Amino acid sequence: MTKEHQAIPCPDCNREKYFEGLCYWCKNRKERERYQAMTDKEVVSSITNIINKIETIKEWKDVYKDFCNLLAYKDIDTTEIAEAAFKKEIFYPHTIYRNVSVNVRDKLIEMLLQPDCEEASNILMCLALCGDDKVKDTFFKLEKNPLPWRKNLFVDLSIYAESGGWTFDEQGEKSDVIYHECYSLQKSNRHDNTVKAGTILKDKCPICDCNLIDILTIDGNDERLAFLQLKGKVHIPICPNCASMCEKTIIRYAPDGNSTMEIIEAYSDENYLSEKELNKLVSNKLTLSKTQKPIFYACGIEETCTIGGHAEWIQDWQYETCPECEKKMKLLSSISWNELIDGSDGSLYIEICTDCHIIIIFHQQT
Numbered sequence: 127m128t129k130e131h132q133a134i135p136c137p138d139c140n141r142e143k144y145f146e147g148l149c150y151w152c153k154n155r156k157e158r159e160r161y162q163a164m165t166d167k168e169v170v171s172s173i174t175n176i177i178n179k180i181e182t183i184k185e186w187k188d189v190y191k192d193f194c195n196l197l198a199y200k201d202i203d204t205t206e207i208a209e210a211a212f213k214k215e216i217f218y219p220h221t222i223y224r225n226v227s228v229n230v231r232d233k234l235i236e237m238l239l240q241p242d243c244e245e246a247s248n249i250l251m252c253l254a255l256c257g258d259d260k261v262k263d264t265f266f267k268l269e270k271n272p273l274p275w276r277k278n279l280f281v282d283l284s285i286y287a288e289s290g291g292w293t294f295d296e297q298g299e300k301s302d303v304i305y306h307e308c309y310s311l312q313k314s315n316r317h318d319n320t321v322k323a324g325t326i327l328k329d330k331c332p333i334c335d336c337n338l339i340d341i342l343t344i345d346g347n348d349e350r351l352a353f354l355q356l357k358g359k360v361h362i363p364i365c366p367n368c369a370s371m372c373e374k375t376i377i378r379y380a381p382d383g384n385s386t387m388e389i390i391e392a393y394s395d396e397n398y399l400s401e402k403e404l405n406k407l408v409s410n411k412l413t414l415s416k417t418q419k420p421i422f423y424a425c426g427i428e429e430t431c432t433i434g435g436h437a438e439w440i441q442d443w444q445y446e447t448c449p450e451c452e453k454k455m456k457l458l459s460s461i462s463w464n465e466l467i468d469g470s471d472g473s474l475y476i477e478i479c480t481d482c483h484i485i486i487i488f489h490q491q492t
């Protein structure tokens with residue numbers, strides 16, 4: 127092997143790679159830490175900069191990056207940015223509108239009420255993030271009495287609402303599809319078993335013969351996680367090989383008891399996961415953060431694993447219907463595979479119905 131093809135360890139984490147400097151993970155972590163360390167004054171001046179250059183947010187460059195990271199790591203109020211964006215008819219990223227003045231909200235609703243509204247899809251997502259009662263009432267009315275633009279959309283307005291973390295039923299009753307609290311799972315040597323990601327199990331997958339794992343074990347008794355209302359310790363078993371190659375996995379759990387899992391529509395029965403990758407997966411040091419994170423934490427630069435909050439959707443947002451009570455399930459966790467196995471693609475999304483003790487897991491990738 128020639129010298130230039132020799133692995134160079136990352137100066138921070140020792141990971142082997144083939145270029146100088148920090149590895150991908152450490153670079154993103156440092157970037158996240160830089161935003162987290164910003165003073166209030168620095169945040170204000172960054173917001174001013176975003177407002178002044180708002181039309182460049184569409185270029186997915188600095189302003190876009192600053193916006194997403196400030197939202198993810200500093201939980202910024204977006205009212206003024208929304209004001210500036212609205213004036214220039216900018217509707218993306220939709221999260222710009224997660225805080226809006228009554229004035230901007232009403233103007234967005236006004237646009238939506240135009241029978242020929244061309245931006246309906248974007249405006250629905252902006253309003254979904256605002257998600258107050260007036261928005262809900264508007265969505266409900268428009269779902270019952272659609273305007274001509276509805277025929278250009280693929281899904282109903284109650285599904286659009288989900289992109290903002292909520293939905294409504296036939297009677298217009300509103301419910302959340304996300305938890306409004308968020309914790310992260312981060313690599314740490316701290317002794318804390320509240321959440322464990324990746325525990326090898328004795329059983330083998332009935333489809334591919336790979337070892338099953340508990341992708342998460344969550345101790346719902348920990349007071350940080352009281353918002354989940356799990357009432358016990360929940361085991362979430364999956365086949366780590368099939369999880370990314372099947373439609374979904376359905377888990378029925380009993381708090382402090384056994385969980386059973388069923389793989390729905392596997393695409394393949396071959397096991398592609400090596401022993402080495404499996405060992406790597408279960409030896410991760412992901413630990414529940416001590417403190418709460420902003421609810422858009424998963425949407426920052428760093429790929430991450432979260433409990434609660436919004437997910438970073440790789441494809442369209444997707445909230446499953448509980449097979450038992452047929453209500454919409456809530457996002458319990460999103461897990462970036464890259465945090466568990468270096469160089470792997472996609473994310474795992476874990477949704478729960480705590481009434482029926484059912485969990486559904488599915489995978490998305492680019």
Ligand SMILES: [Zn+2]
Nearest residue numbers: 136139149152
């Ligand atoms: Zn590194």
Ligand SMILES: [Zn+2]
Nearest residue numbers: 331334365368
């Ligand atoms: Zn399997």
Ligand SMILES: [Zn+2]
Nearest residue numbers: 448451479482
């Ligand atoms: Zn249910």
